[in-house]
Every structure is written in structure tokens, then in C-alpha cells.
Amino acid sequence: MIAFFTRHYYVVSLILVALALGLFALDFERRRPRTRELVLVAVLVALAVASRAAFFMVPQVKPVMAVVIVAGIALGARNGFTIGALTALASNFIFGQGPWTPWQMLAFGLVGCLAGALFAKNRLPRNRWLVAAVGGVATFVLYGLIVDTSSALLFTQNLNWQTAWPIYVAGVPFNAIFAASTAVFLALFGPMLEGALTRVRKKYGLR
């Protein structure tokens, strides 16, 4: 049995990712979110997906992660994960589902969650440059690591350093562009988006 689990890295890791996403889904359903909460999440997911769709002609240069990060900061870690994961799922309805979908859901969700954990409730000052820097680094490290691990697993099945390093190295430029564009979008539009969110929440008396 143990031999089985150590041989099938890809399947086992996919099962673990699916389990994590399943637990999150269970948590979301258990909370019985109120209609307004649900719709607020849907709006942010839609804005993120629309921002990915609007930049479809430039590879990797996409504001989608910036939207997810701002959503996490404004609405907290839990909602940040929800919005990130659903953004990956929903945008793949437009761009095509594939073996990458669960990994992207996890990666986007974790970055949104991290942003919420760091900045929500003013744990860290919401300084434009600090948010941009943290967002860029989180995208590069967390998103890049998860997505590249998924392609390394897909290409080589049994992950070991000898066969996997070329894939990680090949992923670096893509992740760097994505992270840099996320940081730029955060620096440019982050405070505006957050301001709009805060204003609407105050106006409608949302928590």
C-alpha cells in the first residue's frame, strides 16, 4: 500500500488537491452564505475573469491575480480563497478545462488567502507599494511553485529532482512576467479597486 502511494505521485497529489478543494467547498456550503455574500463573491470572480478575458492577446500579462489579491485583502482570507479558486474554475470555462484546473484553483485560492491573512483587519499597513511587492512575490513563489509542480508531475509522473529541474527552470520566465504584471496592476489599480469595494460595503452595510 505504501509502495503504491510512493509510486503514483501524480495521482496521489491530484487526490490531495481535490481533497483540499473539496474540504473548502464543504466549508463554504456549511456556512450557508447569505445571498449578498454570495453575490459579492460572484461579482469579484466575474471582475477577475473579465480582466483575464480582456487581456487575452498578451500571454501572462494579466490583472486577474491582482483582482484576487485585492479581493482577499478587502474581504478576508476565507473569501480570498473562495474568490481565487472560483476565478480559476470559471475562467477555465472560457479558456478550456484541463488537468491544470485543480492546481490553478489551489494556487489562485492560496494567493488570495495569503493576501487576506496578511493584510485584512489592518495586520499589515495597506500601503500601495507594500501590497504590490507582497502580491508580486506571492504570485511568483506560491502560484509559480504550485503550477510548475503540476506540470513537472504531468511530464515526469514520478517527481525527482533530476528530471524535474528543467521544468521549473523553464517556468521561471513565465512566472516572472505574471508576477511582475500582477505587481504593476496592484500598484496602479489596487487602491482604486479596494476603495470601490470599501465604499460599496459601507453603503450597503455589509460586514
Next chain:
Amino acid sequence: MPADHSGGFASLHPAVSIGYFVLVIGVSVFVPHPVLLACSVLGALVLCLQLRGGRSTLRLLAGLVPLALIAAAINPLFNHQGVTIIGQIGGNPVTREALLYGAALACMLVAMLLWFTCYNVVVTTEKFLAVFGRIIPSLALTVSMALRFVPRYLRQLKAITAAQRGLGRNSASVTDSPGGDKYPWGVCHAANLLNRLRNSFAVLSILTSWALESALDTADSMHARGYGLPGRSAYRPFRFTARDAGALALILTCAAVVIVALTSGVVSAQYLPSLQLNLGAAGLPANARNLLIACAYGAFGLLCLLPVLFELQEEVAWRISRSTI
């Protein structure tokens, strides 16, 4: 080829088709067995041809083949296990087993991506949401609302930009030059880059506020109509028919045979250090083993070709009904 594919395999209940894809893709990525992989690639390729047509499939293959070659090359280049050395690259031995294993992994990748291509045609967004709407209703509703908002926002973005332009505020997202054909972009706007950036700020801010406020109105409206109250039923666009039950029974039978063969190790594949197929359960008599192996190959072959058969049956039925007009 019709863009909206609804006959044949795609007309089965979405739960059956989603389960089918999970099963076939699962077995394909799970066991690098040459016979099973061949069945899987063949089934997926023919289905892809049926669902998307020759031209689109060729274009897909043009992208897939280089990817498969890379995947096939990575393993023998960096993995030096295996007993048969067939050459040397950069002072490192290249073995036949690592080469074969790389080829099997490449087939796995191709099979998986081909199946996903078929999945994207068969399991449309509404089918996915119909199935998951029963398991995770809130999340499915959120996703379907989000997907409905996207085109709405892109349209609203155009309206806001037009209105802002009417006020003399030009934003970067406007692609046509307000100077008409007289002034090209560079002359008219190079000095105004900062201004345009500021204007596109305004446009996005307006869009965000509008999106949030109109959505909260939607939420209040849903709430007023009793969304989430107990005892409310939902419209079910898909019905589980006798045909679905038959297909499901066939799929489950085939799957059971394959899974028994795989878990007992009667059908297995080991590449490193030496190539060994179907080695497990050595205690079984040879006849029984061979029978189980043949059954497992047959069952998986049938499983992989099932959608193809459904499509063929649809095609034949259509031809017959047309010829009798």
C-alpha cells in the same frame, strides 16, 4: 461540424458523461501500460475527430506532438536507470527502458489532453453546473452568476467608455482615435498618456462600483423571492433515462473488470530497471491469468470506444431517418 454538439454521447445525462471522463482519464494517468494507453489514445483521438472534425483535430495534434516529444525526451535524458544501454549523451548513458518509459509518459499526456478536449465539447458549462448544483449548490450558483456577469461587464465597460468620451475624457481602453483619421495615435496622444491612464482609472472605478451595486440589488431581489428558503425546488434541465442507466451499467461493468485486473496486479507495467508487463498475482494458474488479461484489455478497449460507438449509432440513425424521408 456543429458548434453545439448535443446528439450521440453528448446527449447522455451529464452525471454519466462526467463520471465516464473521470474514470477514463483516471485509468489513463494511473497505469502506464502500453495496451491500455494505446486504447485510450485511440478512443480519444477518434472521438475528437467525430466531435470536432478533421481540421480542428489536426491543429490540436500540431500543438500536442511537440509537447509529447518533449515529455518523451525528458525521461531518457535525465533518468539513467534501466538495464539496456543504447547510447551516450553528454557522458551519461541512455537506456532503452528509460526511452520506453518516456514514450509511455508522452502517450499518457497525449491521452489526457485529448480526453480533456472531448470533455470540453461534451460537458458544457450548464451540464457541469447542473451536476455540481446538486452537490455544492451555493458554489455552483456563484460560478454561474459570475459567468453570466462577465459578458455583461464587458458590455458595460464599452458603454461607460463611450459616455466618458462624450464628456471629453479619453481612456486608454478606447482603441479608435478621437481625432478621426486626421491625427494618428502618436501625435494626438503621446503627451496625454498620464491623462489617459487617469481616465481609464475612472472608467474601471465606475465599472466596479456599478457592478457591486447592481449585484447587491440582484441579491436583495433574490432574497425577497425566497432564495435559500427550505422546501424550494429547482428546475432540473437533465433527466436520467433508461438509456443513461444502460450506459452507466455498461461503463461500471467494464470499469469493474479493469479495476480488478489492475488492483490484483494481473495487468501491470514496470519499466525500470527492466520492462516487465502483467507480472502480478503469480499464484494464479496461467489460464485464469490470460483470461483475466484478455477480459481487462477487452473491457478497457470497449470503455474507450464507447463514446465513439454512441456517435456512430447517432450517425447511422440520422442517415436512416434521412433516407426514409
